[in-house]
Amino acid sequence: MSERTSYADRTELKADCGSCFGLCCVALPFSRSSDFPVDKAAGSPCGNLRQDFGCGIHERLRDKGYNGCTVFDCFGAGQKVSQVTFEGVSWREDPDSTRAMYEVFPVMRQLHELLKYTAQALDLPAARPVHPDLRRAYDLIDGLTRDTAETVRDVDVDALRGEVNALLLRAGELARAAVPGRKKNHRGANLMGARLRGAKLRGASMRGALLIAADLSGADLRDADLIGADMRDTNLRGADLTGALFLTQPQLNAARGDARTKVSSPLEHPAHWAA
Template sequence: MTTRPDLEADCSRCFALCCVALRFDSSADFAFDKPAGEPCVNLASDLRCTIHAELRERGFSGCVAYDCQGAGQKVSQVVFGGQDWRTDPRTARWMLVVYPVVRQLHEIMAYLVESLDVVADDSLRAELEQVLAEIDALTYATPEELLKVDVGEHRSAVGPLLDRVSELAREPIPSSSYRNADRAGADLRGADLRRHDLSGACLIRTDLRGADLRGADVRGADLRDADLRTADLRDSLFLTRSQVHAATGDATTRLSPRHERPAHWTAISPR
């Protein structure tokens, strides 16, 4: 499998941008409201989280699942050349609005990189490589240039490419589809979802124990608190770290080698 270190978060090279730039609202994922651009009250002066070891227990499961996919260090060390947002108000203003743009571009890049792992068609690979190079180049642009980037336009252009990748990888394609379906809380225990299209599906708290999701396209599916115990997600397409960490699983959940087993899964008992 292709690896791209620049698409993996390295908090040691970031100025805690996710703890400052992003807004979150009080919910099951966050214990309180925080406006965009304001440092989280749990952020210490050394830019470390003071409750990192207890995030889930303290009501911040959203922080546990969040993954900047390398955008934090890209903005901190490349776009702004190692400047700390705390040293200059103008730098802070620019950095905190540029970060979400780069974060979204890195997400698109990660999908394209994974696509190159599963596509054998030379023509499609060439298209993927060209688009990947173009988006990669954007992430090295100046702050002024980055703020002019239309991320939605790039998503719209990449979407059909990813659909083609998905269709080729899932052949023969099952007749049923859960694309963009609302299956929140549904009982899908033991379901045969091999090669199914689950992209964009709402699977919040869905019972997927024992379900077979090998080869299923889960791009953008909401897996928050979905029960994945004994489920098989080996070779699931476009499965992200955030999706895995937002779900419930245990030692019986089967994952591909590219995914680490979340630490909080070890405290979950099978049933």
């Protein structure tokens, strides 16, 4: 890969709501909670879904209690199902495709998430020894996402995730090994509400850690492995997440940060973060 080319920044791995049939607003269920103000069953269109598949309250989601919508990212799965799997024919145009479309979308979303993580690993220079296997995995998953609805629906995602995770783990270890100093291991740790203000966590393993409502303000999380970390309501004000491994936009969207929080491109500060 050249320095100017990024796997993870590929357009196909970014949600394009304008090319989707509002699948996340229809196929997925949600329950009344702090994330949603009402209950909605899977397959039932959200009451805010417009005829053009846009959201009627997109600019006011948090004000209306739909916090869950603002932290969701399909990683491009929505347009893949809409435009590739079902060739641009919506569930409104072809009601007979509705059930199949709703079954395929959650699987496709998981496949695109795996593509995103694999792409991020391919962007790590230190993980070069694993790149050949990662490229094969990427091509395999990408091929599955372009197959028939039946093939996508029947993919054993758990088995595939297990195979890919072994590669991601190795890539993360190689990247963290290049970071100077001793690295902390908080893999899978329950750090809910933990007071970690200003913590020195550069190059740490935070894989799968529960960081719900943890205080990581001012913490050094550079090059830390954050794959699968639950960062709902995590305080990241003033934290440095430059080069954080496998960090995704949904994780940032679920957390709390401010203008001092540092993240690497293409990640962005969520609009609801404090100035």
